[in-house]
Amino acid sequence: MSVVVRTARPTDLPGIQRLSDQVFRSQRPGQHMAEEFPWMYDASNARHWAIALDGDEVVSIAGAMVWPALIAGAPTTAATTGSVATYPSYRGQGLASQILDHLEQDLFREGVRLMQISGDLPLYLRWGARPVGEVAWYRLTSAPEPRPTDFRIRPIHPGNDAGLVAQLNQSRSTRFGRTRGQLQSMLSLQPLTIVEKGVPIALLVETSEGPAAYAIINHRPFGGRAASRVVEWAGDPQALLFALASVPNWPEAGMLVPVLSEEIALKSALAPAVPLRRQPVSWLAKVINGPGLVSDLHELWRERCAQELNAHPVDRARTVIHLGDSQWTVDAPELAEWLFNPTAPSRPEALNAVWPVPALWSEGLNYV
Ligand SMILES: CC(C)(COP(=O)(O)OP(=O)(O)OC[C@H]1O[C@@H](n2cnc3c(N)ncnc32)[C@H](O)[C@@H]1OP(=O)(O)O)[C@@H](O)C(=O)NCCC(=O)NCCS
Structure with missing residues (x-):
């Protein structure tokens, strides 16, 4: 088997829909994911899908929608992620994990700071998403x-x-x-x-x-x-x-x-x-661009905090946070918890004055 992972094109959508309906709608004949989530499955949104192809066949998928988001009044960019599925005979080979990584890289390049993903599969936790917020x-x-x-x-x-x-x-x-x-x-x-x-x-x-x-x-x-x-x-x-x-x-x-x-x-x-x-809340979040997110929320820190708060990338996975004379190096899951989780045990006390910030509520109209 030689499987290729890549960003989807509009012509891949029929294969994406077939897989999606088979995995998510086999118990509901006559119902189609693309009719329920028309924007997610629209040809114009194809570039926000990552797929695995075995020959011409789409065998694993994850889709996203990109949103301008407002966190406590500060504009940033977030993506909701869903329809993560692999045909049963292709499961357990790391395809969904590779696809999430691929999607993350595409979204990072597009300026997305934060991904939300519904559910709490161990796969998502391993990928670096964490529970954030409480309802x-x-x-x-x-x-x-x-x-x-x-x-x-x-x-x-x-x-x-x-x-x-x-x-x-x-x-x-x-x-x-x-x-x-x-x-x-x-x-x-x-x-x-x-x-x-x-x-x-x-x-x-x-x-x-x-x-x-x-x-x-x-x-x-x-x-x-x-x-x-x-x-x-x-x-x-x-x-x-x-x-x-x-x-x-x-x-x-x-x-x-x-x-x-x-x-x-x-x-x-x-x-x-x-x-x-x-x-x-019933979705996890992964901060995919820590310095970008901290920079988007910069004005907010100024209002909340007398000391200067900054963030710099160490590499794709890690961010250094500076607050006054203190600094911490965090990975993506830790940063998501520090930023959004009201009860994050690992967050240094000095940061409690500025974090958490409001969690984003993406249920309802944003359901993908
Ligand atoms: C959830 C789902 C998308 C996972 O797809 P997948 O391609 O099998 O995902 P992966 O192979 O990356 O990971 C699955 C498991 O295989 C393991 N795995 C990954 N690479 C592996 C490898 N090379 N060899 C053996 N096992 C491997 C992973 O550790 C993971 O273990 P876990 O289930 O204990 O966390 C798939 O099971 C599915 O379609 N389920 C039904 C739809 C669904 O529930 N979607 C999620 C909605 S929230």
């Missing part, structure tokens, strides 16, 4: 009492409202950016809801001053057997609650609202409710 899940068992406000609510029209949604989305610190086209497509498809067989709900709350919040809800997934879930929102937390109150026919399991540790306003809007559970 507290609140379960509301009944619709919140709407307070008297001048909120008005209406369904989001994917075509006309993408601009308003984008504007609100900018206001969230833990966000990925999206092009208008991606937003429109994802608002109309709501891939996560398709996957979990829920009722797609997308609501916009407005006041006389303008848009106040939007909410994307995966309602009554799995035929109403599971709780409904807020998959994405941005804006005023009270307006979010107003939107939830307008959703009819809550399932018995209620409505789940994910709250990241830095979302203090949402937490207090939900009080006295307490989280049902806290858990790491």
Whole structure:
């Protein structure tokens, strides 16, 4: 067997889709990954796939989408990674590992600082990704009492409202950016809801001053057997609650609202409710360009810290962090933990004043 690993081209997409459907959709005949995740599988995104070919046949794949991201107000570039698959007869030979390395190198050259990858396979941990961030899940068992406000609510029209949604989305610190086209497509498809067989709900709350919040809800997934879930929102937390109150026919399991540790306003809007559970976010992160990321976030350090904070590459895998007179050499997994993990045990105390920064929330519209 002579297998070649390379970046995909648009002509490789049929082979990518075949493998992907066979691995991820064999139990759901008639459903196709490319229909659920149209941007990921679009020909224009082919260069964000790495593949292994045995002759003409695509035998192993990993795909990504590249996003402008905003971390605590600072612009950077991140990629979500998914659809990692190898045909059963080719597994256990290191193909997925090689493909992730290849994809990482392509994304590094494109200026991506950080990759997120769903799941927590040992393979991903060995590759250098680490759990980052924590989400507290609140379960509301009944619709919140709407307070008297001048909120008005209406369904989001994917075509006309993408601009308003984008504007609100900018206001969230833990966000990925999206092009208008991606937003429109994802608002109309709501891939996560398709996957979990829920009722797609997308609501916009407005006041006389303008848009106040939007909410994307995966309602009554799995035929109403599971709780409904807020998959994405941005804006005023009270307006979010107003939107939830307008959703009819809550399932018995209620409505789940994910709250990241830095979302203090949402937490207090939900009080006295307490989280049902806290858990790491359901994806891992790998910092693939430490100095680049530290440089993108430079202004943020200046606000948080009296001493100068800098980072320099030692090589592809290691970064030196300087803070005042101190310095540390870290590898990619350690840097991800120091930056994003609120409870990272190895982070030097001197760095606690500046790190962690908000974790990026890529569920919902960004689901790949
Ligand atoms: C997960 C998946 C993509 C891995 O693909 P793969 O090509 O077999 O991956 P690798 O060969 O790089 O790694 C698999 C294992 O083989 C081992 N391995 C790697 N190179 C090896 C080699 N040369 N010889 C023997 N074993 C090797 C790895 O250590 C790894 O061990 P682990 O499972 O204990 O972590 C594949 O099993 C798959 O398609 N699964 C179903 C889809 C899925 O779950 N995708 C992930 C969604 S989050």
